[in-house]
Amino acid sequence: MKKHNFSAGPAILPHSVFEEAAKAAVNFNNSGLSILEISHRSPGFSAVVEETIQLIKELIGVGENHHIMLLSGGASSQFYMVPMNYLDPTDRACYLDTGSWSAKAIKEAMKFGHVDVVASSKEENYTYIPKSYLLPEKAKYVHVTSNNTIFGTQIHEFPETDIPLVSDMSSDILSRKLDMERFGLIYAGAQKNLGPAGVAIVIMKKDWAERAKREIPSMLNYQTHIEKNSLFNTPPVFPIYVTMLNLRWLKAQGGVSAIQERNLEKATLLYDEIDRNPLFQGTARKEDRSHMNVTFLLNNESLNDDFLTLCKQAGIENIKGHRSVGGFRASMYNAMGIESTRALVEVMQAFEEKYG
């Protein structure tokens, strides 16, 4: 039976990527050696790093004015690396609090400088993206979380400001076209749309901000990784390789524009069913709904386990909601085909027939 993997992350990647990754784990590029045993400074792996960086640039639409870094430590490390590198103790940064990940980013930034939380939807359990708030005239940056994996919300209009935006895009990078000129820096853990767990990417405008005046360990200084082209120390070789395979796949699909259409199609199909089906309700405000993570509830929560059982029987995996929201969460990243969304919608309809 085909499995439909709705996991929030680490998450689905194309099956062809798994097969190519498996092949390289035994014999990389017909070298007779595994990708797991070769030097990160070998010509074979240098080419992987080069291609990964080029594919990111091409797919996201940036050129020579941006640095790309492949780092370890996930987005969680960027929560402190951004302020450590850019926020002097007397500097001010603005943060929009739209969920658990924003809150963690805020907590880490407060260790380095002044943090203005310009708006928060915490009091309504992060069911929406705050929109009417004032930004100061001057701040080092405005930090936003573009998509909130846990709460199923997504920023569809980024704040209009001359202050550089910094965005955690872990769960929606490369899922939609964005004007990269508005962002000073974006970062993303790989394990949703980019690749497997174990690598994170940072995309930084070359001229975006003045560096903070503090002593920073070499490994935490962006400049180190820029100068060494992400090869200052041994990088996570296999996660980077699989990321490259996944980016090749995305390019072959027609790139970000093509995948954005397919993502919209999947999201529309599922949200339409949630709105139509009298047994279910969505948890996020309609205008802020995420196209990546669809959060929804059964009106009668005592039926939750029955619904999960029916899902399991249809090969639908990892659909249970996060404990802070409850109910269900369908994460439908780039690699998910619409047939998986259809399978879920069919189960919802069968459930309606049974209990409606």
Added chain:
Amino acid sequence: MKKHNFSAGPAILPHSVFEEAAKAAVNFNNSGLSILEISHRSPGFSAVVEETIQLIKELIGVGENHHIMLLSGGASSQFYMVPMNYLDPTDRACYLDTGSWSAKAIKEAMKFGHVDVVASSKEENYTYIPKSYLLPEKAKYVHVTSNNTIFGTQIHEFPETDIPLVSDMSSDILSRKLDMERFGLIYAGAQKNLGPAGVAIVIMKKDWAERAKREIPSMLNYQTHIEKNSLFNTPPVFPIYVTMLNLRWLKAQGGVSAIQERNLEKATLLYDEIDRNPLFQGTARKEDRSHMNVTFLLNNESLNDDFLTLCKQAGIENIKGHRSVGGFRASMYNAMGIESTRALVEVMQAFEEKYG
């Protein structure tokens, strides 16, 4: 033709590990899902983390008095995490400078407190391990690099002192029996004897030292990872899984005592040939020779390329020396069978016949 992979790191792992890793990249535990697409909080992966930690404890010989952490960022991140967590600005730590990695650790530590470099072999291009030096009565820790991958030296007798030892064991962890009671903390990047690139381990005595009084980002605070059992954020899932497979293999080989014998046998075979063969010489002082990385030169360096060609023809890969030493380096980690050492010795003998 069988390839003999003498790479210094990332390095050889058992072929059976590559095959199992490849299988899981497509279908993990017969779940129908790849290990690359499952949640790090799934029961399947929780069991992997648990088993990895238990195997490390069992194989290295520590129990409930030690914490084990699986972290990202390599040993290079431990260079600053150790002093960040333990060295107050007024504290003193002693460092033994035995090579490039020691020097990097020293550089990062100096950003946090007083660093005494108690001895250095830099002036003789790190060809030996300094032995007669004075340690102060009181210091927070003494930092050593147990094996110097680049210079082919290894500490065979650790300093006798009541001060807790901190050791970078990246290139010889689990290759020999050590008295773990003497170490406050050891760390190692995985990509030699532990697993593939992308994960590092830290083994810490529970009571070893008082924490430094500074604000530390959550991700850089050992306490965070101890409390969350290495699952504070999304860990490098696949590198941890492959590490577990490799540790299972090591256990099946008879554990560290058995592998230590085999490592000694390989090292003896190769050093004996270097000492016997009039065309070659070793670079490290005999009493400090590494059992992991054997560095040697041709007396007539103009023949270097000819020797490399002959090696290549015999399936011997990655034998070229690091630029700081020149000549050749044969890294013979746990997973290398003695037949690979024999293949190299045979090429050295054939070379002698041709040019001797």
